[in-house]
Amino acid sequence: MAEPQPPAVQEGDTTRSVPASADDKTAAAALSSLDQPSMSTDNAAPKKDIDSKAIGDAMQRLTVSEGQGGGAGKEAAKAEKKxxxxxxxxxxxxxxxxxxxxxxxxxxKVKATELLRGYDGDLGRALRGWVGVGA
Structure with missing residues (x-):
């Protein structure tokens, strides 16, 4: 069982990051609207007013920022191109x-051939590499 917490303690993120630009604020508002339940009194499925353009822009920014995030991602992309x-x-x-x-x-058969090609046709090394023991 969990220990009782003092009444002043609140769970969750205590620090809120504020978006810098107006575009970021719009994107943050659109993404946060996905988390909030709609305020309908019907027993029907909840209807959400979603700004699909703002959400699409926010998702695009997320994928772009993940690609630009660190040097390791760039190095991996260069190695892949090579x-x-x-x-x-x-x-x-x-x-x-x-x-x-x-x-x-x-x-x-295609994957098996690729695996063997990766280890220059050496069956023993390919099997050890597939298992993860080391080649």
């Missing part, structure tokens, strides 16, 4: 190895 640009190595993949990975790891 991998896409490099031509795939010509590695001979044995059909028996692919079948074994499909049966034992419950992967599709």
């Amino acid at each position: 991998e896409e640009q490099e031509p795939a190595k010509k590695v001979k993949i044995e059909a028996a190895d692919v079948n074994l990975v499909v049966d034992q790891c419950d992967l599709s």
Whole structure:
């Protein structure tokens, strides 16, 4: 059981961050309107007055800010682009190895082939890498 709390204690966030610009204020108001229940007295489904344009803009800002957030995300994006640009190595993949990975790891043939290609066709390293033991 929980210990009784003094009456002055309130749960939740005690500090409110204030949006800086008018656009941010509009976006914050639109997003907070999603959390507030509507004030209808009917037993029907609650109807919310939602500013879909403001919510769409706010969601767009969230996705943009996540992409610009840290240096690690930029480095990962650069590495991903670099991998896409490099031509795939010509590695001979044995059909028996692919079948074994499909049966034992419950992967599709395409995924099994990609896994083996990632480990230069080495079945042992590919299986250890898939399990996560280390290659």
